[in-house]
Amino acid sequence: QVQLVESGGGLVQPGGSLRLSCAASVSLFSFQTMAWYRQAPGKQRELVASITSTGNTNYADSVKGRFTISRDNAKKMVYLQMNSLESEDTAVYYCNTVKYWGQGTQVTVSS
Numbered sequence: 815q816v817q818l819v820e821s822g823g824g825l826v827q828p829g830g831s832l833r834l835s836c837a838a839s840v841s842l843f844s845f846q847t848m849a850w851y852r853q854a855p856g857k858q859r860e861l862v863a864s865i866t867s868t869g870n871t872n873y874a875d876s877v878k879g880r881f882t883i884s885r886d887n888a889k890k891m892v893y894l895q896m897n898s899l900e901s902e903d904t905a906v907y908y909c910n911t912v913k914y915w916g917q918g919t920q921v922t923v924s925s
Contacts, residue, residue, distance in 0.1 A: 816840050818909040823919030826899055830923070834894040836909030836916060844887040846912065850894045852905035852921075862907070863894060876902070899923045 822834040840846055849864035863883035864872045871883055882895040892909060904923050909916040 816911075816914045818911065818914055818916035820907065820909050820916045820919040823907060823921045825922045825924065827925050828900060828923055830899050831895070831897045832899065832921060834896065834907055834909075834919060834921075836892040836894075838890045838892065838909070838911065840890065840911055840914070843890045848883075848885055848892040849910045850883060850892070851908045851910055852903075853908070853918075854902075854905040857905075859908070865892070896921070 817839040819837045820834060822832060824832060826832050834850065845867045847864055847866045850862040851859050852862050853859040860874065862874050862877055863881055865883045865885050873881060880896065880898045884893045885891065896903065901923050904921060906918040906920050908918045
């Protein structure tokens with residue numbers, strides 16, 4: 815059974831930072847592309863960042879230069895370091911691989 819468990823969300827002021835973590839119980843984890851998505855109220859879920867098995871990364875234009883995705887294959891973990899957070903980054907953030915999704919973690923950027 816595949817499980818993705820996110821953590822690290824919370825309330826942060828504009829300009830602040832958060833680090834999201836995703837613990838994955840996925841077979842052959844090191845071979846899977848992992849991704850972070852987010853969904854803001856009233857909006858569609860969107861891709862934030864992805865990382866392939868070889869470490870190639872892809873980012874949404876809105877987060878380039880501010881967010882960094884990384885992975886630790888030995889620990890079966892995926893991370894999203896978020897810096898210079900803006901109110902527009904407020905959303906529920908989801909970890910994803912293939913057809914599997916975590917339960918999400920809320921990120922709220924507000925003063």
